Amino acid sequence: MPAQRVGSAPIAIRQFEVVGQDASSEPGFVGHVALAAEERASYAASAVLPVLHMRPPLEREGECYAHCVGSADLTVDEELQIRLFCEEVESEYEAARLGGLLEQYVICPHVKDVRREDQTVIYRRFSCVGFLLEAYREAQIDVLWTDLAPLPLVGLDALKAQYPRFVRFLDRPDVRDQLGIGGDGPWPVVLAGYILNGLARPEREIRTTPYLARPGDEYFPARRPGTQGRSGEPS
Amino acid sequence: MIRLEWRSIKPKEGTRDFEALARRWYSRASPPVAPSPWDQASRPEEPWARVIADADVSIVSFAWHGFAEGSHILLCECKIWSHEAQSEPGVANWEDLLKIEATRALLRSLLPMEVCRATGSWEERVAPDLADLKSRLGRVFEIRRRIVRSQEEHSRDPAPASTKQPPVESAEAEAEGADPESRCRAIVESLRRPDLEHEERRKLILKAEVLPFRGQHAAALVPLLRQFIETYRESNVPADLVAVGSAIRNYVATAASDDAFEAAASLLKAQGRLPIPIELEVEVTKMVGRKLTANPPTERDQYTELALRLEELVDAYARPRFLAREKYGAVALNAVLGLVLTRSGRDAEVLERMRTLDVPWFQQLLARRAARLRADLLSRESGAKFADIARVLGQLSDRNPSTLAS
Numbered sequence: 001m002p003a004q005r006v007g008s009a010p011i012a013i014r015q016f017e018v019v020g021q022d023a024s025s026e027p028g029f030v031g032h033v034a035l036a037a038e039e040r041a042s043y044a045a046s047a048v049l050p051v052l053h054m055r056p057p058l059e060r061e062g063e064c065y066a067h068c069v070g071s072a073d074l075t076v077d078e079e080l081q082i083r084l085f086c087e088e089v090e091s092e093y094e095a096a097r098l099g100g101l102l103e104q105y106v107i108c109p110h111v112k113d114v115r116r117e118d119q120t121v122i123y124r125r126f127s128c129v130g131f132l133l134e135a136y137r138e139a140q141i142d143v144l145w146t147d148l149a150p151l152p153l154v155g156l157d158a159l160k161a162q163y164p165r166f167v168r169f170l171d172r173p174d175v176r177d178q179l180g181i182g183g184d185g186p187w188p189v190v191l192a193g194y195i196l197n198g199l200a201r202p203e204r205e206i207r208t209t210p211y212l213a214r215p216g217d218e219y220f221p222a223r224r225p226g227t228q229g230r231s232g233e234p235s
Numbered sequence: 236m237i238r239l240e241w242r243s244i245k246p247k248e249g250t251r252d253f254e255a256l257a258r259r260w261y262s263r264a265s266p267p268v269a270p271s272p273w274d275q276a277s278r279p280e281e282p283w284a285r286v287i288a289d290a291d292v293s294i295v296s297f298a299w300h301g302f303a304e305g306s307h308i309l310l311c312e313c314k315i316w317s318h319e320a321q322s323e324p325g326v327a328n329w330e331d332l333l334k335i336e337a338t339r340a341l342l343r344s345l346l347p348m349e350v351c352r353a354t355g356s357w358e359e360r361v362a363p364d365l366a367d368l369k370s371r372l373g374r375v376f377e378i379r380r381r382i383v384r385s386q387e388e389h390s391r392d393p394a395p396a397s398t399k400q401p402p403v404e405s406a407e408a409e410a411e412g413a414d415p416e417s418r419c420r421a422i423v424e425s426l427r428r429p430d431l432e433h434e435e436r437r438k439l440i441l442k443a444e445v446l447p448f449r450g451q452h453a454a455a456l457v458p459l460l461r462q463f464i465e466t467y468r469e470s471n472v473p474a475d476l477v478a479v480g481s482a483i484r485n486y487v488a489t490a491a492s493d494d495a496f497e498a499a500a501s502l503l504k505a506q507g508r509l510p511i512p513i514e515l516e517v518e519v520t521k522m523v524g525r526k527l528t529a530n531p532p533t534e535r536d537q538y539t540e541l542a543l544r545l546e547e548l549v550d551a552y553a554r555p556r557f558l559a560r561e562k563y564g565a566v567a568l569n570a571v572l573g574l575v576l577t578r579s580g581r582d583a584e585v586l587e588r589m590r591t592l593d594v595p596w597f598q599q600l601l602a603r604r605a606a607r608l609r610a611d612l613l614s615r616e617s618g619a620k621f622a623d624i625a626r627v628l629g630q631l632s633d634r635n636p637s638t639l640a641s
Contacts, residue, residue: 077596103445
């Protein structure tokens, strides 16, 4: 299986594999995802891993603890294509680091072009998982179905678990509006855990069929409603 | 006392020992350069030494990077700090300096003289054009000196108390939380002030990118962005380059097409001024592509100068040796697509070049981008007007090596 939880036994991680970090409030709930910035022949839980990720802002030399890892068994060519994608957008997020973070982040949809009056795209906004999905799509690997209609609806509580740094902001309707989740919800948000569950399939399937997320996929491994723990269904 | 100190810093991946090369370069110089930079002696007639003396700075470290393997680009970074920094042992590069809080404050006080950069071309087998490099360095320092002078003049000649404006931070700060239009107005007003602190100006440039500038505010912002780009495009301060990148995106997206493409061509021009860093080339080419996608030219070869510059980039970077290097692929990809979108008539050469490139990962990516662009163009009401662009994009999208192989 190309996705797994990281335990005490060391595993190998390759560059641009998907790294998931559990929410501090709830083990198993994937709170954040990133791209491994470099290869590690032997990685064990509790070690810090260099990552490239959208915190926000996008960090080229970030670090995080990997609680789970997902792989599409990328070829070298695909790695180069993903790298080029990252190089194209990174300065937009360097600017966000020095300017306004929230303006360059979006929760729903997972990616959004910001345009000037003449419709020129000036920059792109991503969620953390959106950045990874678009990076993989650049290499023609479409891990996840992201049309909003069939996505599970997510309530504010689940979003607060997903975005602990934004908890204060998520209570403000104007900020929610800015992040693409106007109103009181629930919303069809692409959560971080979905991509790991999307990668927990045979490699051939990953490359041929986008994964359609279901309630419970915010956890990795998924916890289906009514089986164990919280479901992430609208609160 | 002025002391010149030359150090090599870790060579980048794939480079040779550039300090050794630089030493050989100097030893072969004709006429001979004496003393060499390694003699630790200052030469007051050197333009950089004079500027350093003016600025009361005592150590200069020149670090040589380079790209071997045919590019023959010599990058010379000059790092300057005051003699107090000598008390920091082992300080060898800018990144180290930034980690030392005391030194950081010191460097801030030296702004904008803290880091300069110059580039010169170099051929190992040919006598180096030392005069050219010196002249380039001299120009860099001259630019810095003018900025320092201008700052000094402002500080010596403050506005009379009765007419003095409130602190520059306050205008925008007051507008925080206000409606976007008021914030746009406040940013324009602040950026117009000559006494605006450099750091504050940089911050406002970044904020301007994420605000929805329209109409008269957009028109007022455009020349201020251009001015910022021209002033700081050669800076080697990372935060300046981030702000210049932001200003480039904003300028190209906000200005009228003719102005945007004229500025883009000027930024990409290799002659006359120092070439812009590759990070900024990524921004310029990316934004040219985005602007042309939103506003395809109504006439053929409407932006001749821009097309020439893009073609130069394709010639220089779309080579197997470069494409795998950081950022070169991004510039080449956007330059190819931008060139097609300009309707310059140079499509046949580009298509042939891409066909024979033999870099499958790049060709695949280009083919996918071209296919997306083509679909986007044709989906518009005016799509039929751009059939020529769509045709070339269609040909590029067929260049997918896997398609050719089957």
